[in-house]
Amino acid sequence: MGAFIVRVLINGLALWVAGWILPGLDISTAATSNAVNNAGITQGGETLGIVLAYLFIGLIFGIVNAFVRPLVKLLSLPITILTLGLFTIIINAAMLYLTAWLSSYTPVHLTIDSFFWTAVLAAIIISVISLVASWIPGARRR
Incomplete structure (x- = not known):
């Protein structure tokens, strides 16, 4: 259970970095109608709400990666082999x-303005950050 919490923290951090680098990746909350753009810099003392929003999206992303991604990877194995993993x-x-x-x-x-550029670049950024952060001893999957 502790490793899953670390993965959620890593996902939240990776989403924050991707949102900071890519202007088309935004996280907004219903309570505050303004979008949390470019690394979550907003006015006032909303820092805790922003951190919780990124952690919540990181939780959803972790659940999707845990349950849906293995099935999709298995079904797309021939295409993955054909493209040499790309x-x-x-x-x-x-x-x-x-x-x-x-x-x-x-x-x-979580809003993504275009699938091809923003989502693919965000996926690359998130993958690199997750790879680097997985070297943390508690983040490894057992």
Whole structure:
């Protein structure tokens, strides 16, 4: 259970970095109608709400990666082999897009302006950050 919490923290951090780098990746909450753009810099003392919003989206992203991604990877194995593994980037972008769709039913919304550029670049950024952060001893899956 502790490893899952670490993965949620890593996902939240990776989403924050991706939102900071890419202007088309936004997280907004229903309580505050303004979007949390570019690393969550807003006015006032909303820092705790922003951190919780990123952690909530990181939780949804972790659940999607835990349950949906293995099935999609198995079904797309021939295409992944044919493209020498590059199709994994598209799978990661699709999981991010699925997270955005699922978050539209919650008070915290992840919006992605375009599938190809923003989602694919965000998937690459999130994958690199997750790879680097997985070297943390408590973040490894057992």
